[in-house]
Amino acid sequence: MRHSLLSFLLLLAASVLAAGCSLVGVKPWQRDILARDEMQLNASPLDSAIDDHLYFSKEASSGGRSYAGGGCGCN
Protein backbone atom coordinates (compact mmCIF):
# COMPACT_ATOMS: atom_id res chain seq x y z
CA MET A 1 0.00 0.00 0.00
CA ARG A 2 2.80 2.34 0.99
CA HIS A 3 4.71 1.55 -2.22
CA SER A 4 1.58 2.16 -4.30
CA LEU A 5 1.07 5.53 -2.66
CA LEU A 6 4.73 6.42 -3.12
CA SER A 7 4.62 5.42 -6.78
CA PHE A 8 1.47 7.48 -7.30
CA LEU A 9 3.04 10.52 -5.64
CA LEU A 10 6.23 10.17 -7.68
CA LEU A 11 4.21 9.85 -10.89
CA LEU A 12 2.14 12.88 -9.90
CA ALA A 13 5.29 14.89 -9.11
CA ALA A 14 6.87 13.88 -12.42
CA SER A 15 3.70 14.84 -14.30
CA VAL A 16 3.47 18.21 -12.57
CA LEU A 17 7.17 18.80 -13.22
CA ALA A 18 6.83 17.85 -16.89
CA ALA A 19 3.76 20.04 -17.28
CA GLY A 20 5.54 22.87 -15.50
CA CYS A 21 8.61 22.53 -17.70
CA SER A 22 6.48 22.74 -20.81
CA LEU A 23 5.20 26.13 -19.66
CA VAL A 24 8.62 27.69 -19.35
CA GLY A 25 11.39 28.12 -21.85
CA VAL A 26 12.03 30.15 -24.95
CA LYS A 27 11.54 29.93 -28.68
CA PRO A 28 14.52 29.08 -30.89
CA TRP A 29 14.90 32.69 -32.00
CA GLN A 30 15.14 33.83 -28.36
CA ARG A 31 18.38 32.04 -27.55
CA ASP A 32 20.79 34.89 -28.11
CA ILE A 33 21.65 35.38 -24.44
CA LEU A 34 21.61 31.65 -23.69
CA ALA A 35 24.16 31.12 -26.46
CA ARG A 36 26.67 33.38 -24.76
CA ASP A 37 29.79 31.66 -23.54
CA GLU A 38 29.21 32.51 -19.88
CA MET A 39 25.74 30.93 -20.01
CA GLN A 40 27.08 27.45 -20.72
CA LEU A 41 26.77 25.17 -17.71
CA ASN A 42 30.48 24.44 -17.71
CA ALA A 43 31.73 27.72 -19.13
CA SER A 44 35.28 27.29 -17.82
CA PRO A 45 35.97 23.55 -17.78
CA LEU A 46 39.65 23.82 -16.86
CA ASP A 47 38.90 26.15 -13.96
CA SER A 48 36.30 23.65 -12.76
CA ALA A 49 38.66 20.70 -13.18
CA ILE A 50 41.48 22.39 -11.24
CA ASP A 51 39.09 23.53 -8.49
CA ASP A 52 37.45 20.10 -8.25
CA HIS A 53 40.84 18.45 -7.90
CA LEU A 54 41.76 20.85 -5.10
CA TYR A 55 38.49 20.25 -3.25
CA PHE A 56 38.62 16.49 -3.81
CA SER A 57 42.06 16.34 -2.21
CA LYS A 58 41.12 18.49 0.80
CA GLU A 59 37.48 17.73 1.60
CA ALA A 60 35.33 14.67 2.27
CA SER A 61 32.83 15.60 -0.43
CA SER A 62 33.22 15.61 -4.17
CA GLY A 63 31.13 15.51 -7.31
CA GLY A 64 27.66 16.91 -7.80
CA ARG A 65 28.37 18.74 -11.01
CA SER A 66 29.71 15.45 -12.36
CA TYR A 67 30.83 12.07 -11.04
CA ALA A 68 32.37 12.05 -7.57
CA GLY A 69 35.36 9.80 -8.25
CA GLY A 70 38.64 11.62 -8.27
CA GLY A 71 41.11 9.31 -9.97
CA CYS A 72 43.67 10.53 -7.51
CA GLY A 73 45.47 8.91 -4.62
CA CYS A 74 45.39 12.15 -2.66
CA ASN A 75 42.21 11.28 -0.78
Added chain:
Amino acid sequence: MQLKNRRPPKTPPLRRQLIAASCALLGATSVRGQDTDNFHGDGGVLDKVLDGLSIDTALAYYHEDGRVQAVEPVVDLNKTFANGQSLDLNATFDALSGASPNGALTSRSAQTFASPSGTGFTGKHTYTVAPGQYPVDPHYQDDRLAVGANWNVPFTRLTSMSFGGKLSVEHDFLSVSANASIAQDFNEKNTTLSFGVSNEYDRLSPIGGAPVPGSDYILFEKTGGKTKDGVAALLGVTQVLARNWIAALNLSVDRFKGYLNDPYKIASVLDAAGDTTGYVYESRPDQRTRKSVYLENRAAWNQFSASLSLRYMQDDWQVRSDTAELRPRWTLSDRNQYIEPTFRWYRQSAAYFYTPWLLNTDTTPEYQASDERLGAFHALTYGLKYAHKLPDQETRPGSELSLRLVYYQQTFDQPVVPASLQGLDLLPPLKAILVQVGWRF
Protein backbone atom coordinates in the same frame (compact mmCIF):
# COMPACT_ATOMS: atom_id res chain seq x y z
CA MET B 1 20.76 21.22 -23.40
CA GLN B 2 24.11 22.78 -23.99
CA LEU B 3 23.81 25.71 -26.28
CA LYS B 4 27.19 25.60 -27.88
CA ASN B 5 27.33 26.02 -31.61
CA ARG B 6 27.70 22.54 -33.07
CA ARG B 7 28.77 23.77 -36.48
CA PRO B 8 32.52 23.72 -36.76
CA PRO B 9 33.56 27.34 -37.04
CA LYS B 10 35.88 28.60 -39.72
CA THR B 11 39.44 28.91 -38.53
CA PRO B 12 40.72 32.48 -38.55
CA PRO B 13 44.30 33.00 -39.75
CA LEU B 14 45.85 33.89 -36.39
CA ARG B 15 44.13 31.03 -34.63
CA ARG B 16 45.23 28.65 -37.40
CA GLN B 17 48.82 29.72 -36.90
CA LEU B 18 48.57 29.33 -33.15
CA ILE B 19 47.11 25.85 -33.37
CA ALA B 20 49.56 24.83 -36.09
CA ALA B 21 52.44 25.99 -33.92
CA SER B 22 51.01 24.11 -30.95
CA CYS B 23 50.55 20.94 -32.96
CA ALA B 24 54.13 21.24 -34.20
CA LEU B 25 55.31 21.57 -30.61
CA LEU B 26 53.22 18.58 -29.59
CA GLY B 27 54.77 16.56 -32.40
CA ALA B 28 51.81 16.13 -34.72
CA THR B 29 53.69 13.78 -36.99
CA SER B 30 50.61 12.46 -38.74
CA VAL B 31 50.38 15.47 -40.99
CA ARG B 32 54.04 15.61 -41.85
CA GLY B 33 55.08 14.99 -45.40
CA GLN B 34 51.95 16.52 -46.89
CA ASP B 35 52.20 18.74 -49.89
CA THR B 36 52.98 22.20 -48.57
CA ASP B 37 50.25 24.06 -50.47
CA ASN B 38 47.65 21.46 -49.72
CA PHE B 39 48.78 21.43 -46.11
CA HIS B 40 48.37 25.14 -45.53
CA GLY B 41 45.97 26.27 -48.23
CA ASP B 42 42.23 26.75 -47.91
CA GLY B 43 40.54 23.39 -47.74
CA GLY B 44 43.88 21.66 -47.07
CA VAL B 45 44.57 18.90 -44.58
CA LEU B 46 45.55 21.33 -41.86
CA ASP B 47 42.32 23.29 -42.26
CA LYS B 48 40.30 20.09 -42.03
CA VAL B 49 42.10 19.13 -38.86
CA LEU B 50 41.82 22.57 -37.33
CA ASP B 51 38.24 23.44 -38.24
CA GLY B 52 36.11 22.83 -35.19
CA LEU B 53 39.16 22.30 -32.99
CA SER B 54 39.56 24.29 -29.82
CA ILE B 55 42.46 24.04 -27.41
CA ASP B 56 42.21 25.00 -23.78
CA THR B 57 45.39 25.17 -21.74
CA ALA B 58 46.22 26.20 -18.20
CA LEU B 59 49.17 26.24 -15.88
CA ALA B 60 48.35 26.32 -12.19
CA TYR B 61 50.62 26.82 -9.20
CA TYR B 62 49.21 25.75 -5.84
CA HIS B 63 50.90 26.55 -2.55
CA GLU B 64 49.83 25.71 0.99
CA ASP B 65 51.22 27.68 3.88
CA GLY B 66 53.97 25.43 5.28
CA ARG B 67 52.72 22.30 3.56
CA VAL B 68 52.29 21.05 0.00
CA GLN B 69 52.92 22.88 -3.23
CA ALA B 70 52.05 21.72 -6.72
CA VAL B 71 52.58 22.73 -10.32
CA GLU B 72 49.83 21.57 -12.65
CA PRO B 73 49.82 22.04 -16.43
CA VAL B 74 46.56 21.04 -18.13
CA VAL B 75 45.63 20.80 -21.81
CA ASP B 76 42.27 20.02 -23.34
CA LEU B 77 41.60 19.50 -27.05
CA ASN B 78 38.05 19.51 -28.35
CA LYS B 79 37.23 18.67 -31.94
CA THR B 80 33.72 19.06 -33.33
CA PHE B 81 33.14 17.19 -36.58
CA ALA B 82 30.83 18.12 -39.43
CA ASN B 83 28.37 15.36 -38.45
CA GLY B 84 27.93 16.92 -35.01
CA GLN B 85 30.04 14.40 -33.12
CA SER B 86 32.72 15.77 -30.86
CA LEU B 87 35.84 14.32 -29.30
CA ASP B 88 37.49 15.73 -26.22
CA LEU B 89 41.01 14.74 -25.16
CA ASN B 90 42.68 16.08 -22.05
CA ALA B 91 45.87 15.61 -20.10
CA THR B 92 46.93 16.81 -16.67
CA PHE B 93 50.28 16.59 -14.96
CA ASP B 94 50.81 17.27 -11.26
CA ALA B 95 54.16 17.70 -9.59
CA LEU B 96 53.66 17.80 -5.83
CA SER B 97 56.19 18.34 -3.08
CA GLY B 98 56.38 19.66 0.44
CA ALA B 99 55.03 18.56 3.79
CA SER B 100 51.91 16.49 4.34
CA PRO B 101 50.12 15.98 7.69
CA ASN B 102 50.56 12.42 8.94
CA GLY B 103 47.49 12.43 11.21
CA ALA B 104 49.37 12.48 14.52
CA LEU B 105 48.57 15.05 17.19
CA THR B 106 50.77 17.98 18.16
CA SER B 107 52.64 17.15 21.36
CA ARG B 108 54.66 19.01 23.98
CA SER B 109 57.43 16.49 23.36
CA ALA B 110 59.48 15.90 20.22
CA GLN B 111 58.03 13.12 18.07
CA THR B 112 60.01 10.88 15.74
CA PHE B 113 58.25 9.14 12.85
CA ALA B 114 59.35 6.68 10.21
CA SER B 115 59.11 7.72 6.59
CA PRO B 116 56.76 5.52 4.53
CA SER B 117 59.72 3.52 3.27
CA GLY B 118 61.26 3.25 6.75
CA THR B 119 61.24 0.17 8.92
CA GLY B 120 62.53 1.68 12.13
CA PHE B 121 62.79 4.92 14.11
CA THR B 122 66.48 5.53 13.67
CA GLY B 123 68.50 6.35 10.59
CA LYS B 124 67.79 8.41 7.53
CA HIS B 125 64.24 7.13 6.88
CA THR B 126 62.87 9.07 9.83
CA TYR B 127 61.84 12.62 10.61
CA THR B 128 61.43 14.41 13.90
CA VAL B 129 58.80 16.99 14.73
CA ALA B 130 59.71 19.59 17.33
CA PRO B 131 57.60 20.07 20.49
CA GLY B 132 54.47 22.09 19.79
CA GLN B 133 54.77 21.64 16.02
CA TYR B 134 52.04 20.17 13.85
CA PRO B 135 53.25 16.73 12.66
CA VAL B 136 53.89 16.68 8.94
CA ASP B 137 56.02 14.41 6.78
CA PRO B 138 58.46 16.94 5.28
CA HIS B 139 59.59 14.67 2.45
CA TYR B 140 56.27 14.34 0.62
CA GLN B 141 56.72 14.14 -3.12
CA ASP B 142 54.60 12.73 -5.90
CA ASP B 143 53.89 13.17 -9.60
CA ARG B 144 50.61 12.42 -11.32
CA LEU B 145 49.76 12.08 -14.97
CA ALA B 146 46.12 11.85 -15.94
CA VAL B 147 44.69 11.51 -19.44
CA GLY B 148 41.04 11.42 -20.40
CA ALA B 149 38.84 11.18 -23.45
CA ASN B 150 35.18 11.85 -24.08
CA TRP B 151 33.23 11.17 -27.25
CA ASN B 152 29.84 12.76 -27.77
CA VAL B 153 27.54 11.27 -30.41
CA PRO B 154 24.21 12.84 -31.38
CA PHE B 155 21.92 10.02 -32.53
CA THR B 156 18.94 12.14 -33.44
CA ARG B 157 18.16 15.83 -33.32
CA LEU B 158 17.05 15.35 -29.70
CA THR B 159 19.09 12.44 -28.40
CA SER B 160 22.80 12.14 -27.78
CA MET B 161 25.13 9.76 -26.02
CA SER B 162 28.51 10.30 -24.50
CA PHE B 163 31.29 7.82 -23.74
CA GLY B 164 34.39 8.61 -21.74
CA GLY B 165 37.38 7.17 -19.99
CA LYS B 166 40.17 8.33 -17.74
CA LEU B 167 43.54 6.99 -16.69
CA SER B 168 45.51 8.45 -13.82
CA VAL B 169 48.96 7.24 -12.84
CA GLU B 170 51.05 8.09 -9.79
CA HIS B 171 54.09 6.43 -8.30
CA ASP B 172 51.89 4.66 -5.75
CA PHE B 173 48.44 4.83 -7.32
CA LEU B 174 46.66 3.85 -10.52
CA SER B 175 43.10 4.73 -11.42
CA VAL B 176 41.07 3.70 -14.45
CA SER B 177 37.50 4.80 -15.03
CA ALA B 178 34.91 4.64 -17.77
CA ASN B 179 31.57 6.38 -18.12
CA ALA B 180 28.60 6.56 -20.43
CA SER B 181 25.58 8.83 -20.50
CA ILE B 182 22.52 9.59 -22.57
CA ALA B 183 20.75 12.94 -22.93
CA GLN B 184 17.29 13.58 -24.30
CA ASP B 185 15.91 17.01 -25.22
CA PHE B 186 12.24 17.88 -24.75
CA ASN B 187 10.03 20.90 -24.96
CA GLU B 188 11.66 22.62 -27.95
CA LYS B 189 15.05 21.82 -26.42
CA ASN B 190 14.23 23.84 -23.34
CA THR B 191 14.41 20.73 -21.17
CA THR B 192 17.15 18.11 -21.19
CA LEU B 193 17.06 14.93 -19.19
CA SER B 194 20.29 13.02 -18.82
CA PHE B 195 21.43 9.86 -17.13
CA GLY B 196 24.94 8.54 -16.78
CA VAL B 197 26.90 5.79 -15.09
CA SER B 198 30.55 5.52 -14.23
CA ASN B 199 32.85 2.77 -13.05
CA GLU B 200 36.24 3.32 -11.42
CA TYR B 201 38.98 0.90 -10.48
CA ASP B 202 41.90 2.03 -8.31
CA ARG B 203 45.07 0.17 -7.38
CA LEU B 204 47.15 1.39 -4.44
CA SER B 205 50.84 0.50 -4.16
CA PRO B 206 51.89 2.50 -1.09
CA ILE B 207 55.57 3.13 -0.51
CA GLY B 208 56.70 0.52 2.01
CA GLY B 209 53.43 -1.43 1.64
CA ALA B 210 49.84 -0.94 2.74
CA PRO B 211 49.57 -0.95 6.54
CA VAL B 212 47.13 -3.30 8.20
CA PRO B 213 44.24 -1.03 9.27
CA GLY B 214 44.33 -0.26 12.98
CA SER B 215 47.72 -1.91 13.51
CA ASP B 216 50.33 -0.57 15.90
CA TYR B 217 52.61 1.93 14.16
CA ILE B 218 55.82 0.51 15.62
CA LEU B 219 55.13 -3.02 14.33
CA PHE B 220 55.25 -2.04 10.63
CA GLU B 221 52.58 -4.59 9.74
CA LYS B 222 52.32 -3.94 6.05
CA THR B 223 51.13 -5.95 3.09
CA GLY B 224 51.34 -5.53 -0.67
CA GLY B 225 49.14 -3.48 -2.92
CA LYS B 226 45.43 -2.93 -2.35
CA THR B 227 42.48 -2.10 -4.56
CA LYS B 228 39.20 -0.28 -4.41
CA ASP B 229 36.50 0.18 -6.95
CA GLY B 230 33.42 2.28 -7.30
CA VAL B 231 30.28 2.77 -9.34
CA ALA B 232 28.38 5.99 -9.74
CA ALA B 233 25.14 7.13 -11.32
CA LEU B 234 24.01 10.64 -12.12
CA LEU B 235 20.54 11.80 -13.12
CA GLY B 236 20.29 15.37 -14.35
CA VAL B 237 17.72 17.77 -15.70
CA THR B 238 18.55 21.05 -17.38
CA GLN B 239 15.83 23.63 -17.87
CA VAL B 240 15.76 26.92 -19.73
CA LEU B 241 13.63 29.09 -17.46
CA ALA B 242 13.79 32.36 -19.34
CA ARG B 243 15.65 34.03 -22.16
CA ASN B 244 18.45 34.86 -19.72
CA TRP B 245 18.13 32.08 -17.15
CA ILE B 246 19.09 28.40 -17.23
CA ALA B 247 19.15 25.91 -14.36
CA ALA B 248 20.45 22.39 -13.84
CA LEU B 249 19.61 19.88 -11.15
CA ASN B 250 21.72 16.75 -10.62
CA LEU B 251 21.07 13.80 -8.33
CA SER B 252 24.02 11.50 -7.91
CA VAL B 253 25.00 8.45 -5.94
CA ASP B 254 28.26 6.56 -5.78
CA ARG B 255 29.47 3.54 -3.90
CA PHE B 256 33.10 2.66 -3.30
CA LYS B 257 34.41 -0.49 -1.66
CA GLY B 258 37.83 -1.92 -0.94
CA TYR B 259 40.82 -0.39 0.80
CA LEU B 260 39.55 3.13 1.54
CA ASN B 261 42.29 4.08 4.01
CA ASP B 262 44.97 6.66 3.44
CA PRO B 263 47.99 4.36 3.90
CA TYR B 264 50.16 7.20 5.22
CA LYS B 265 47.85 8.39 8.00
CA ILE B 266 48.15 7.45 11.67
CA ALA B 267 46.37 8.43 14.88
CA SER B 268 48.01 9.34 18.18
CA VAL B 269 47.26 7.31 21.29
CA LEU B 270 47.25 9.37 24.51
CA ASP B 271 47.30 8.41 28.14
CA ALA B 272 44.98 9.92 30.72
CA ALA B 273 47.36 12.84 31.25
CA GLY B 274 47.28 13.70 27.52
CA ASP B 275 50.79 12.50 26.75
CA THR B 276 51.37 10.59 23.53
CA THR B 277 52.15 6.94 24.20
CA GLY B 278 52.06 5.59 20.65
CA TYR B 279 50.29 5.57 17.30
CA VAL B 280 48.08 3.29 15.24
CA TYR B 281 47.34 3.27 11.53
CA GLU B 282 43.92 4.54 10.61
CA SER B 283 41.12 2.09 9.96
CA ARG B 284 38.21 3.22 7.82
CA PRO B 285 35.20 1.11 6.82
CA ASP B 286 35.78 -0.79 3.58
CA GLN B 287 32.78 0.67 1.82
CA ARG B 288 31.18 4.04 1.44
CA THR B 289 28.02 5.30 -0.26
CA ARG B 290 27.58 8.98 -1.04
CA LYS B 291 24.50 10.81 -2.28
CA SER B 292 24.34 14.37 -3.44
CA VAL B 293 21.96 16.96 -4.83
CA TYR B 294 23.43 19.72 -6.97
CA LEU B 295 21.60 22.78 -8.26
CA GLU B 296 23.14 25.32 -10.59
CA ASN B 297 21.59 28.53 -11.88
CA ARG B 298 22.98 30.86 -14.52
CA ALA B 299 21.52 34.20 -15.45
CA ALA B 300 22.66 37.20 -17.48
CA TRP B 301 21.70 40.86 -17.71
CA ASN B 302 23.46 42.99 -20.33
CA GLN B 303 27.15 42.96 -19.40
CA PHE B 304 26.62 41.18 -16.10
CA SER B 305 26.06 37.48 -15.55
CA ALA B 306 26.26 35.15 -12.58
CA SER B 307 26.23 31.50 -11.69
CA LEU B 308 25.12 30.18 -8.33
CA SER B 309 25.60 26.54 -7.43
CA LEU B 310 24.42 24.74 -4.32
CA ARG B 311 25.25 21.21 -3.25
CA TYR B 312 24.18 19.00 -0.40
CA MET B 313 25.98 15.72 0.17
CA GLN B 314 25.67 12.97 2.72
CA ASP B 315 27.21 9.56 3.08
CA ASP B 316 26.97 6.51 5.26
CA TRP B 317 30.09 7.62 7.13
CA GLN B 318 27.75 10.33 8.48
CA VAL B 319 29.57 13.11 6.68
CA ARG B 320 27.12 15.86 5.74
CA SER B 321 28.24 18.79 3.70
CA ASP B 322 26.80 21.98 2.26
CA THR B 323 28.43 23.97 -0.51
CA ALA B 324 27.49 27.29 -2.08
CA GLU B 325 29.46 28.95 -4.84
CA LEU B 326 28.78 32.27 -6.52
CA ARG B 327 30.58 33.43 -9.66
CA PRO B 328 29.45 36.83 -10.91
CA ARG B 329 31.00 38.10 -14.13
CA TRP B 330 31.34 41.65 -15.39
CA THR B 331 32.10 42.11 -19.05
CA LEU B 332 33.94 45.38 -19.49
CA SER B 333 32.73 48.05 -21.88
CA ASP B 334 34.82 46.96 -24.87
CA ARG B 335 33.36 43.42 -24.52
CA ASN B 336 36.83 41.89 -24.90
CA GLN B 337 37.59 41.65 -21.20
CA TYR B 338 35.79 40.36 -18.17
CA ILE B 339 36.33 40.08 -14.45
CA GLU B 340 34.96 37.11 -12.56
CA PRO B 341 35.21 36.88 -8.77
CA THR B 342 34.48 33.61 -6.97
CA PHE B 343 33.00 33.15 -3.52
CA ARG B 344 32.64 29.65 -2.15
CA TRP B 345 31.45 28.51 1.23
CA TYR B 346 31.72 24.91 2.38
CA ARG B 347 31.12 23.09 5.63
CA GLN B 348 31.12 19.47 6.60
CA SER B 349 30.37 17.40 9.65
CA ALA B 350 32.78 14.74 10.88
CA ALA B 351 32.68 11.09 9.90
CA TYR B 352 31.34 8.99 12.76
CA PHE B 353 34.72 7.32 13.28
CA TYR B 354 36.78 10.50 13.13
CA THR B 355 38.74 11.19 16.30
CA PRO B 356 41.61 13.64 16.78
CA TRP B 357 43.25 11.09 19.11
CA LEU B 358 42.67 7.78 20.83
CA LEU B 359 42.99 7.03 24.55
CA ASN B 360 45.03 4.07 25.72
CA THR B 361 42.52 3.53 28.48
CA ASP B 362 39.78 2.77 25.93
CA THR B 363 39.42 -0.20 23.65
CA THR B 364 40.60 0.79 20.16
CA PRO B 365 37.46 1.10 18.04
CA GLU B 366 37.04 -1.02 14.92
CA TYR B 367 37.03 2.11 12.79
CA GLN B 368 39.03 5.23 13.57
CA ALA B 369 40.84 7.95 11.66
CA SER B 370 42.49 11.23 12.58
CA ASP B 371 42.69 12.46 9.02
CA GLU B 372 41.49 16.05 9.38
CA ARG B 373 39.72 15.82 6.03
CA LEU B 374 37.20 13.56 7.76
CA GLY B 375 36.73 16.02 10.64
CA ALA B 376 34.29 18.88 11.02
CA PHE B 377 35.39 22.13 9.40
CA HIS B 378 34.31 24.92 7.17
CA ALA B 379 36.17 26.32 4.20
CA LEU B 380 36.08 29.60 2.33
CA THR B 381 37.33 30.33 -1.17
CA TYR B 382 37.89 33.77 -2.63
CA GLY B 383 38.93 34.01 -6.23
CA LEU B 384 39.35 36.57 -8.95
CA LYS B 385 39.73 35.91 -12.66
CA TYR B 386 40.63 38.41 -15.34
CA ALA B 387 40.27 37.35 -18.96
CA HIS B 388 41.04 39.09 -22.19
CA LYS B 389 39.27 37.75 -25.25
CA LEU B 390 41.55 37.48 -28.25
CA PRO B 391 40.41 40.02 -30.85
CA ASP B 392 41.01 37.81 -33.89
CA GLN B 393 39.01 34.99 -32.43
CA GLU B 394 35.52 36.33 -32.95
CA THR B 395 34.38 33.24 -34.83
CA ARG B 396 35.30 31.09 -31.84
CA PRO B 397 33.58 32.64 -28.84
CA GLY B 398 35.50 32.04 -25.68
CA SER B 399 39.02 32.33 -27.06
CA GLU B 400 40.89 34.14 -24.34
CA LEU B 401 43.91 34.67 -22.19
CA SER B 402 43.19 34.60 -18.47
CA LEU B 403 44.76 35.00 -15.07
CA ARG B 404 43.12 33.59 -11.97
CA LEU B 405 44.01 34.01 -8.31
CA VAL B 406 42.38 31.88 -5.62
CA TYR B 407 42.70 31.89 -1.86
CA TYR B 408 41.40 28.87 0.06
CA GLN B 409 41.18 28.43 3.82
CA GLN B 410 39.94 25.61 6.02
CA THR B 411 39.06 26.26 9.65
CA PHE B 412 38.58 23.20 11.82
CA ASP B 413 36.20 22.73 14.72
CA GLN B 414 38.44 22.55 17.79
CA PRO B 415 38.02 19.56 20.10
CA VAL B 416 37.86 19.74 23.88
CA VAL B 417 41.40 18.89 24.86
CA PRO B 418 43.05 17.50 28.00
CA ALA B 419 44.56 20.14 30.27
CA SER B 420 48.08 19.16 29.30
CA LEU B 421 47.41 19.96 25.64
CA GLN B 422 45.69 23.28 26.15
CA GLY B 423 47.49 26.11 24.44
CA LEU B 424 48.71 23.94 21.57
CA ASP B 425 47.39 24.55 18.08
CA LEU B 426 46.14 21.00 17.49
CA LEU B 427 44.22 21.65 14.28
CA PRO B 428 45.80 24.68 12.61
CA PRO B 429 43.91 26.18 9.68
CA LEU B 430 44.92 25.25 6.16
CA LYS B 431 45.69 28.28 4.00
CA ALA B 432 46.44 27.94 0.32
CA ILE B 433 46.77 30.07 -2.78
CA LEU B 434 46.38 29.10 -6.40
CA VAL B 435 47.65 31.08 -9.36
CA GLN B 436 46.46 30.01 -12.77
CA VAL B 437 47.29 31.24 -16.25
CA GLY B 438 44.94 30.11 -19.00
CA TRP B 439 45.05 30.23 -22.78
CA ARG B 440 42.05 29.09 -24.78
CA PHE B 441 42.10 29.35 -28.57
